[in-house]
Amino acid sequence: xxxxxxxxxxxxxxxxxxxxxxxxxxxxxxxxxxxxxxxxxxxxxxxxxxxxxxxxxxxxxxxxxxxxxxxxxxxxxxxx
Numbered sequence: 001x002x003x004x005x006x007x008x009x010x011x012x013x014x015x016x017x018x019x020x021x022x023x024x025x026x027x028x029x030x031x032x033x034x035x036x037x038x039x040x041x042x043x044x045x046x047x048x049x050x051x052x053x054x055x056x057x058x059x060x061x062x063x064x065x066x067x068x069x070x071x072x073x074x075x076x077x078x079x080x
Contacts, residue, residue, distance in 0.1 A: 005043070005044050005046075007043045007066065008041060008043070009036070009037045009041060009043070009067055010037070010039055010041075011034070011038065013032065013033070013034045014034075015030060015031070015032045015033075016032075017029070017030050017031075018030075018031070023079075024080060026080065027079065028079050029076070029077070029078055029079075030078075031076055032074070032076075032077070033072070033073070033074055033075075034072070034074075035070065035071070035072055035073075036070065036072075036073070037067060037069065037070045037071065038070065042065055043066045044063075044064070044065060044066065045063040045066050
């Protein structure tokens with residue numbers, strides 16, 4: 001039995017609300033930042049299993065990564 005490498009990602013979300021009195025009581029501007037895979041950790045695919053016909057490829061990791069690289073997302077919302 002082959003065991004693959006561990007998988008871990010850290011996601012982060014930060015929100016800032018700014019009141020805007022010109023838009024009424026509930027008027028505000030919301031700025032949001034989201035970061036996926038914050039530490040940019042590489043998560044590899046599991047090793048090849050069941051291909052023991054050719055002993056040279058047994059246990060190799062044949063695909064690059066299972067998760068994507070770090071991604072940033074920004075949003076701006078106007079609430080009135």
